[in-house]
Amino acid sequence: MEVVKTGIPGLDNLFAIGGFPKGNTILVIGGPGSGKSIFGMQYIYTGVTRYDEPGIFITFDETPDKIRRNMRSFGWDIEKYEKEQKLILMDAVTYRISDDVDEEILRTGLDVDNLIANLDDAINAIDAKRVVIDSLAVMGLYAQDEFEKRTKILRLSxxxxxxxxTSLVITEGQSADIGIKEFPMETFMFDGVLILRLDSETQKRRISIRKMRGTKHVIGSFKFTIGSNGIELSP
Ligand SMILES: Nc1ncnc2c1ncn2[C@@H]1O[C@H](COP(=O)(O)OP(=O)(O)O)[C@@H](O)[C@H]1O
Ligand SMILES: [Mg+2]
Structure with missing residues (x-):
């Protein structure tokens, strides 16, 4: 089994093989502000900078410019690697479509065929090994109903x-410390499920692994922090 390092200090050790099994598509669930986007970008950024694995980050909610700016606060220079064609930050809503197109998209719904074709081109263009989709919740808003939403997710995965x-597909729980009832039905479509929690009383952050095909993993939840270098599991 080939291993893909997570790029999150302390996380690899929770998996018997020392990281994500290569080729897995992993759902990352967390409430607003739980650290999902940072987690996703750290996975892509360290993949490029430390493991020479090109990566693609597809954003549905924040604009690429905002993400570049936010990530600079961790010292991550996204643009440098975009220029070197090792990292692609793709705006799922406007990609390869003209600027004043919002109204058009809202009327017709986001074209997932188009997105899939663009993603496939992008994977080939930089020989990507890692992909992050942020987020499924927003992608779902462009579907007419649950059936269409699931069909889109299935085709993407x-x-x-x-x-x-090896991909992370981010989705949003309703509250910061999400409960079991909030698990989206789509979990069965994924090889792995990770949960990020932010305790509303203590403001402590925790991560747990709910499922990971291809490796044994530690059960339980683990404290993590978001500091000046990004996400790090507490010792
Ligand atoms: N430079 C930073 N240093 C420390 N914490 C940060 C920094 N930037 C963001 N955060 C924390 O991360 C949270 C947002 O993380 P984010 O990944 O955008 O959450 P999500 O995508 O789950 O909504 C913020 O609410 C803040 O608590
Ligand atoms: Mg986010």
């Missing part, structure tokens, strides 16, 4: 596993 990239 098919492409990801076909290309043998």
């Amino acid at each position: 098919k492409l990801l596993s076909l290309r043998n990239v």
Whole structure:
């Protein structure tokens, strides 16, 4: 089993093989502010800078510019690696579509065929090994109903596993410390499930692994912090 390092200090040790099994598509669930986007970008950024694994970050909610700015606060220079064609930050809503197109998109719904074709091109263009989609919750807003939403997710995850990239698919729980009832039905479509929690009383952050095909993993939840270098599990 090939291993993909998570880039999150302390996280690899929770998996018997020392990281994510290569090729897995992993759902990351957490409430607002739980650290999902930072987690996703850290996975992509360290992949590029430390493991020479090109990566693609697809954003549905924040603009690429805002993400570049936010990540600079951790000292991560996204643009440098975009220029070197090792990292692609893709705006899922406007990608390869003209600027004043918002109204058009809202009327017709986001074209997932288009997104899948663009993602496939991007994977080939930089020989990507890692992909992050942020987030499914927002992507779902562009679907007409639950059935269409699930069909879209299935097709996206098919492409990801076909290309043998190791991906994180982010989705949002309703509250910061999400409960079991909030688990989206889509979990069965994924090889792994990670949960990020922010305790509303103590303001402490925790991560747990709910499922990971291809490796044994530690059960339980682990404290983590978001500091000047990004996310780090507490010793
Ligand atoms: N430079 C930083 N240093 C420390 N914590 C930060 C920094 N930037 C953001 N955060 C924390 O991360 C949270 C947002 O993380 P984010 O990944 O955007 O959450 P999510 O995507 O789950 O909504 C903020 O609410 C803040 O608590
Ligand atoms: Mg986010």
